[in-house]
Amino acid sequence: MLKNTENSAVMGQLISEHASKQILINSPKGSWFSQENVDGSHEAANTTLNTSANSSSKSYTFIVAATVVNFELLEEIINALPTQSNLIKITTNRYHCAFDKMVVNIDCEMNEASSQFEILNATLKNLSETLFIDVFVKPPLFIEQPGLAVFDMDSTLIEMECIDEIAKLAGVGEAVSKVTERAMLGEIAFSESLHHRVACLGGVNLDALLSIRKRLPFMPGFTLLINELKRTGWKVAIASGGFTYFADYIKALFDFDYASSNTLEVKDNKLTGKVLGKVVDAQAKADILQQLAKDNAIPIANTLAVGDGANDLVMMSVAGSGVAFKAKPKVQEQAANSIRFSGLEAVLYLLG
The missing domain is CATH 3.40.50.1000 (HAD superfamily/HAD-like)
Incomplete structure (x- = not known):
């Protein structure tokens, strides 16, 4: 059984303090948009995001698991990633606050050179060990299907x-x-x-x-x-x-x-x-x-x-x-x- 905590609601407040539950945040890398529930649910936000099309870019979802996730942490992570899109979507992971970690998914685009395995692996290792968090690239696995x-x-x-x-x-x-x-x-x-x-x-x-x-x-x-x-x-x-x-x-x-x-x-x-x-x-x-x-x-x-x-x-x-x-x-x-x-x-x- 998954454990409910008050952290889910706290995470919602961190991502959006506005009644509209939408906020546009300026970042040195550009702008990243997040729409999030603040009612403590574990469901991922229903977010619409338009990203700039680029034939040399690839879409990625990064997963961040940390004891506390706040704007400062997210900005540091996003600034460290060689993203190409101007807008980045952040949603709660299915298992956000189910255990002892806040977990969010970050959707973005990266150029093909920066997304080479060795380069990306080194980037995530450095982020993880510098910030004492876990950062993953979401694989194409589906828990709803036989696995x-x-x-x-x-x-x-x-x-x-x-x-x-x-x-x-x-x-x-x-x-x-x-x-x-x-x-x-x-x-x-x-x-x-x-x-x-x-x-x-x-x-x-x-x-x-x-x-x-x-x-x-x-x-x-x-x-x-x-x-x-x-x-x-x-x-x-x-x-x-x-x-x-x-x-x-x-x-x-x-x-x-x-x-x-x-x-x-x-x-x-x-x-x-x-x-x-x-x-x-x-x-x-x-x-x-x-x-x-x-x-x-x-x-x-x-x-x-x-x-x-x-x-x-x-x-x-x-x-x-x-x-x-x-x-x-x-x-x-x-x-x-x-x-x-x-x-x-x-x-x-x-x-x-």
Whole structure:
């Protein structure tokens, strides 16, 4: 269930103090127009905006999520964007104030040179890290239509790397965590790193895994996101380079539609230090997403992949849109969008 707050009405007052609920604001970049409800509703404003036609420009919707959104913040963002239109439309996002953030959509036009991926990605990264907010480019995804969201598990759905926690209990925590970090940075092949790390876990009793599973720290916004996606009819899945002992548990606990991860070999109630079957690596994650979309008759264009490590990049590249969640620099550089300050609920902002 979405949380109502008084902030929605406050946002309406920030955007328009006039009885007509329309205001034209002068900005150094030009003028931007907003028409907004001030009655606290979450519905986007019904705004009519004429923008100058330009054959070399492209239309974009940027999404801004911040604890407080005011005129000063919006002006700073708009001035930083290489917009081409004289008028810019601002409306509330579907999930504005549904959780703990004010969220607005900014519609504008940009010239093709400035909208090149690398340039735009760097601009949004700078804005985000300078202002301590999240700024996204709205992808062509539709929450009202059948969709699929596939998630990495470790450091995405949960605030830990399970293999590192097992290694700590085995007394080899530092050595294993260093290899994990290199794998997530893309410095070594994931499959190679996994076999090396798991080999260090031979002899660990299953009770150790149970103690970790009992205290899994779920990411902020995790339950809000999954509950809302399922409420709208989206399929949700886990594709993890982690282990079935944890991924299958999360699947059952939160009613995910699917989970795929690696199986640790167990003999006499202890880990042998081996992985059974084919490793769920970067390509396997991408294959899982594509197969799930096919099996559920969901267009690839309406699929979403969320992860934090280099082994999530292939999955992100085949999805309709990829989201880096508090991710490694290499992943942020290549993902369509990056969540840096919000919880997992921010994935919903991209659908709003």
